Amino acid sequence: MDTKINNNLPIYYQDATALAKMIRSKKISPVEVVQAHLDRIEKYDSSVNAIVTIADTAMKEAKAAEIAVMKGEKLKPLHGVPFTAKDSIDTEKILTQRGSPIFKGRLPNTDAISVARMKAAGGILLAKTNLPEFSYWIESNNLLSGRSNNPWDLTRTPGGSSGGESAAIAAGMSPLGLGTDLAISVRGPAAQTGIVSLKATHGSIPMTGIWPRVPRRFWHVGPMARSIRDLSLAYSVLSGPDGYDAYSSSRGQFDAGFGKAPVGPLRIGWMVGPGFGPVDPEVISVVESAANALQNLGHRVESVQIPALEKDFALDVFNRLHVMEMKDAFREATAGRSDDEIYKMAKAMLSLPDTSMKDFIDAEQAADRIRDGFAEYFNQYDLLLTHVLPIAAHKHGVEEFIINGQKVDATYLQGATVPLNVTGLPGISMRFGTSKEGLPINIQLVGTWQAESTILYTSSLLESVSDVSNLHPNI
Template identity: 75%
Template sequence: MTPPLTRLDATRLAELIRTKEVSPVEVVRAHLDRIEAVDPQVNAIVTVAEGALDAARAAEAAVMAGDELGPLHGVPFTVKDSIDTAGVATQRGSPIFRGRTPDRDATSVARMKAAGGVLLAKTNLPEFSYWIESDNLLSGRSNNPWDLTRTPGGSSGGESAAIAAGMSPLGLGTDLAISVRGPAAQTGITSMKPTHGRIPMTGIWPRAPRRFWHVGPMARSVRDVALAFSQLAGPDGEDAFSTITGRFDTGLGARPGHPLRVGWMVGPGFGPVDPEVAATVKAAADALEGLGVHVEPVGIPALERDFALDVFNRLHVMEMKPAFADASRGHEGEMYKMAKTTLSLPDTSMADFIDAEQAAERLRDGYADYFTRFDALITHVLPIPAHKHGVDRFTIDGQEVDATYLQGATVPLNVTGLPGLAMRFGTSREGLPINVQVVGAWQAESTILHVASLLEGVSPVRNLFPEI
């Protein structure tokens, strides 16, 4: 039986369009119908792009005319509502920006369109892209399609929910500390935060602190993430952090030229982890070993010396506060919880700021040392599966922690700029997705995509779609 178009990944949809087995109009209409059917429950979509069907008709005409087609020709994609889209509202999760409509695409959106992609819709996020639950005063709260009483995460939670529920095959999110990988783990999809600077942040807000912000692809397959990344990577002459030149090789069979060596860990250095999640990481490591990969448990001493979440908190608040203050000046009554909380936080002393900067350097050195011996690292993404809405304290493996601790395994990659990919490899006792994180050395996206594709091929997960 042929699966519905909304259950096919972007790579397959592009193949079917290229061979004229389906039309871009059929594909876009199928996803628009899916949005109409399930988004009232999920609330992932903020704005549907009015020009989506017109763009699909133009894509269909190009196929019929025999024009040269891009790798994503006719394939719909969605975009987090902090990323500028020309002629389509970009409201940043706040009534302060209600109706804001850019006249120019962000670099990442322009590149998706240049590859033939059709902008379908904008997706929900927390206020100012700043929290681990996608809820705001403008467009409300997004729900997890696996369990509507739970969160799809943040800050790219609307994007993860849309893709998991079949409303979109492919999308763009942003990541400050967890925001591409965490939502992917909570909804069971695949996402990648590339090396810092690999994809320009031009046309995305907020950009402070720029050294921690990333934009990355989100999808339901490793090959889709690789394909999108191949179109997104490279400097644009505007984002000075984006300087790495040369095309990215999408070949998922690429390997580092010697037998793969992979370490795995769930701590120490990340905070407490639920045993069910830890067991999933161990299962992924065992699966790689079964494929002939050299795998061993490891530790990274730098993570034990300097807790990356503490380092991040001491560094980023001083840079976020001025950006939030500027955005909300004169609109204080329209701020939601996290913007208010951020502005109320005490300033970091100069001594603490310098100490945190030095700690960040030690973390980078620690990972650099690790990657002289190993090609990749397998960790958890989140210490627990998707949690109930509104919860801000958790007991994890007998230890009580606040919600910021959910970032324990993801934030080190933002502090250091390392690439990391989140992919599903397990299911909780309650039927919720459990993802693992594949981490690589700087600019080693090819390696982590290769490792992820190996894991995808032996994944024990069979039910990739929630019943919604």
């Protein structure tokens, strides 16, 4: 089904907001929308491998949603709109296998709260998406469901750990999805496939029903989508305490639009380092272009540095803090299992030396210094603009990179994303450029704690002047 309906785009490249509006106005039916995405999956997922399981309830729910429209019932904001969820997020009576043969055939009894809230808003669960084993790596590959490929170039990764989700949305298999983020995992995959994603303030969206839960102070669940307005809508649906996740914070003041326009120009700093590791010049150029665009829109923009990130490298701090807790979760999951059921990432984690108590305490203090450094920064600025990844999407399986003349291992791709997990700050990943090889390059907009409205508003401004926000892979 390739009928062009809105902005001359086919159904499968419409954003969720447009689909919901067209469903409410009876310009299109939920059945047509769900079928269009199922057709897209059937046609292209054999090469992309983003989808792990198709929900066998999707078409039944689409038919029920269509009846509700025809009866004139009051409709929820996502009525009849399909969504997907990463396969570490529990879905009632739909397989949730966590990227491992150890959990093959696992059928949860309840939905994760994030899935339940999407359904309560009228969304229809379409499918579960691929991920690395136990959600732990920057590529999405595992022994159970194999490797996901980037729809912009199948020889490249769509990232991890929410790489199946990013690939599905970029390829038109889903308009909206849920991913999780420990250090990079909704923002990095979005950057590698040219979609948008939100890692909200830590605790804003409950993690109930998602595994692993440790280290809980770093884990987030967040929306991935085609447009900033979809992120805004999804965040308004997903945020707020659930009474089970103790980190989940109160909703606060937030509307379902882009947030109120600020009074006067925003104070915005932009930086690509030091403190993030090396960055490719073409990525730097895209960040600078976004800074210039914001300045042209009337905001006060200047190049900045955050000394706390230079004193304590956030990636090193994160590594010292999370290893022991993750190892315990992995040991428990793999206990008594055969070696051929465990993929290389869990094996690598289990082989790491434990962090000494002294190093752990030092790292906790360093994390506090980084938080203080950002607090000081946000006393002077409303927003930070930086990169998401130091390079565009890379080839599968690459373990070392030469970036701007410096040799680094693959973990350094998290250099600009992991500070937000260490601190709990909110950040948006959105496309604003293209590499010389034709691959997406995203920027990252960071706000102070609970400032989702500010970063959503500013991202929508950049989206309105971007000439790359509505590009799609030619698969």
